Every structure is written in structure tokens, then in C-alpha cells.
Amino acid sequence: MRTWMPTAAGLTVLAGAPILLLATGHTRIITSADEEAAAVPLAAVVVPCLVGLILIRLVPPSLPVMAIAGDDVTRRQARGLAGVALLFTALAIAVRALPGGSDLYPLVKVLVLLGGGWLVLRSARGRSPARAHRERVPRLWYRLGPVPAVLAWGYLYFYSPLAGGGEDVSGYADWDRVELALTMLFVFFTASVLEEWFYRVALQTRLEALWGRWPAITAAALLFVLMHAYRLVDEPSVVVALGTITSTGALALMAGYLWSRYRNMWAIFVVHGAANALALIPLFV
Template identity: 50%
Template sequence: MRKRIFTGVGLALLLVAPVALALFAGPDVRTSADAEAPAKPLAGIVAALVVGLLLVRLVPLRLPAIAPADAADRPALTRQALGLVVLALLLPALVLAVDPGIWYGPIKLALFLGGAALVLRIWRTGWRGGPTHRRSLPTRWYRLGPLPALLGWAYLLYYSPLAGSEDVSGYREYDRIYLLSAMLFTFVTASLTEEIFYRVLLQTRLEALYGRWPAIVASTMLFAVMHVHRIGDGPLWEMVAVMLAWNGGFGLLMGYLWARYRNVWAIVAAHTAVNSLSLLPVVLG
């Protein structure tokens, strides 16, 4: 019963956030902390998310829910999941307490890779449900299954009439080498590290302990909370609503994709697109 309540409340918050933004904050939202980044139309964000989720749901041949962990594995697996949740909360807590500045990326790597490795090493378990679950999906569908959702989502978010104008001219004042270095650093610290931590390590364990949707919602909310460093000027409710609508919505789609296909490269590619796709014309132009 508690799992259903938690899942329902989490999904309700993700639903209410874009509605509140549309009613009280206007049609566009700022999704990046970069001053050069343009605002995005809220309609495009919502449409891309809805279509992406529907395509994940409707495209055939995907994995069923992962089997619940055996009683012998649950104690260690629970400790692992709890340790990962603590690490997920520690990063935004540090950001709120002390602005780490340029050390944000290295601190994230230390917590999400080093800290996670330590947690898994301290509370060892023989549970191997994740790899076993993945192998039950034919290789062709493992590779191709996520594509309709990713392509539909990317088109609506970046290229459709709902996407608005991607004016990234403010980035042209930067040297290309600097931009490429920043994109590579972001790929390592965000696209790769965050997907491994939130989806591969944390969500998979929560799925085995509590079920698919409680795990997706929990990892999604923790993923959204991580982005407190984007809170700036403006009403607090609006900043929180943007985190839920943009970061939470993206986390929900990635979590659903991961649960359905266990294809880490698909979610890493989508995360890379969010962080860098709009900059390609600047870098290549």
C-alpha cells in the first residue's frame, strides 16, 4: 500500500509541475543554468515526454518486470540500495550547503562512481538478477527497441514546430576547443556517470526490491533533486517545478526505457543529446 501511495504522489508531482508552469510562469522555461542557453517551449517538452513514454509502452518485444530478489539476497541488496540513496542525497545536500564551483563534476564522480563502488563492495551480494533479466530479450530488440521512443522524443524536443527556435548564438563567443572539452567533460560526469548511477545501479536494485514503477519514480525524484544547483533567481516554486517538469520528466523517460530494454547505451545517448545536441551546429559550423 505504501509503495502505491509513494508512486502515486511522485507521478502526481511530475504531472502537476508542467501544469503549474503553464498556468503561472508562461509558455517557455529555462532548462539550463547557462546564460547562453535559450528557453524551451513547455509544450515541446511535454509533448516529447508523452510521445516518448507511449512509444516505450507500445513498441513490442520488451522485457517484463524484473523478478523479485530472493529472501537470501534481500538484506544485502537493501543495504546497497540504501547506501546508493544516501549518496544520491549527499550531492544536492553539499551543493546547498557549500557551492562547490568547478569541483562539482569531480565531487559527483567521487560520490557516484567511487562511493557507489565502495557501497557495493561493503555489502556484497550474490544477486545477479540484472544481467540475467537483460539476456531474456533478443539481441535485435535490445538494440532496436529503444529507437522509436528516442527518435520520436528527440524530434519533438529539438526539430518539430513545438521545439521553438534553438538560438545558441551566445555560445559562438567560446573557442571550439573549449566547447569540445566542456562537452566531453559533461559526457563523462553527466551523461555516462548519472545514467550508470541512477538507472543501472540504483533503479535496478530498487526494482528487484520494490517493483518496477516504485523504482522508476524513486530514481526519477532523486535524479530531479540532484539538479538543485540550477536553482537561481526567481520564485522557489518555479525553480522546483522546472526541475520536476524538465529533469524529472527526462528521468522518468530514461527510467522507463531502462526498465523495458536494459540498454545502457540508449539512455546514455539520450542524455548526451540533452546536454550537447543543440551545440553541434556551433562546434561543427
């Protein structure tokens, strides 16, 4: 199957969003749907992910690549998971448009992504293609390979001059610390762990076995971006759409490449969790 054209088109969308923002003078973007979230510099989102992608590629220079084997079970799983992703996108938009929908949204996410993903994989049982690939990745690189990229990304995103003095967390200053900690833990499991398990570990893995690395990373990233289209319910504008594509797309590409190269799910959980909550840690100090 020829995948280079849709892959190129998808990467053009993901790369074109920050370029259009920069060209139109929008140098700060909102990276979260939380009411307390403040805008962050565009460079603090794009540059760390680019550096992360480069380090993932270079550490080490060579690693085994997943073999492409398009069996019927993998095809059925991939189609089913993609269908679940599209269903969740539609439901997320509908739910967030309801009064109090933001409170119902996490429950819908768990039911659809976790429940739907489990049903798809159970109905078309087969060994995950990631297992065979992980067995071929040297243990040293499985454990330590992600470290340089994750640390460089975290420093550049939160603490370097690119961050413009750090993310403004003043909106959370009045929260009770116990409540804030419990909320962060809840978000870690319902967003960081669940989303990475579904979009990278489950969906991207099956697409990689069918199409190869970058077509799969791009397709999973676009579905991940589409999942966040509900942000347009509250503020429908081109700028918000481009900002959403930029912030979620950059995270998805980096997490997707991390998963594809090292098959270390803890690395992608950490990156996603840090993107959601690391800026709030100083509130506890």
C-alpha cells in the same frame, strides 16, 4: 511493501509541475544551469517525453519484466545508494553556494556518485539484478527496441515545430570550438554517463528488484530531480523549482522506463547526452 501511495504521490509531483507552469502562464522554462542556456518551450520538454514513453511501451507490446526478489544484499545496496544520492544533493547545494563552486561541482560529483556508489556496491557484493533480466530480453529488442522512442523524442525536442525554432545557442557562439568540444565531452562523461549509471543502472535497478518497475522509476526520478536543487541557490523561486522538476523529471521518467524495459545503458547515455549537448552540434557545421 505497499508502494502505490508514495508512487502516486511522486508521479503527481512530477506531472503537476508542468501543469502548474502552464496554468500560471509560464510556457518557457530553463532546462540547464549554464549561464548561456536560454529558455525553451514547455511543450518541447513535455510532449517529446510523453511520446517517448508511449513508444517505449508499444515497441514491442510485450517484454519480460524484472522479477521482484528482496534479498538482504539488494536492500543494503539500495539503502546505501539512496544515502549517497541524498549526501550528494546536500553537498551540491553547499558547493554551488561557494564562490567558484560551479568549478568544484563536477569534482564533487565524481567523488560522491562514482566513488560512493562504487564503495556501496563493493561493501555489499552481489550480482546485479539487471543482468538476469537483460538475459531474458530478446537481443533484437535489446538493440533496436529503444530506437523509435529515442529518434521520436530527439526530433520532437530539437527539430519539430514544438521546439519553437530550436534552442537558442547564441551564448556559445563566441566559444573556441576546441574548448567547446572538450567541454561537451567532459560534460558527457561527468553528467550523462555518470548520472545515468548511478541513478538508473545502479540505484533504480536495486529499487526495481525490491519494489517493482514504476515505484523504482519514480523514486529514482525524484532523487534525480532533488540532485538539481542546487539551481535554486542562484535563483530561488517557485517558477525555477517547477521548471527544474519539469525538465529533469521528464528526462528521468523517460530514461528510467528505457532502462527498465530494454536494459540497454547506451540508450539512456545517448538520450541524456543529447539533452545536454545536441543543440550545440550546428555550431561545428
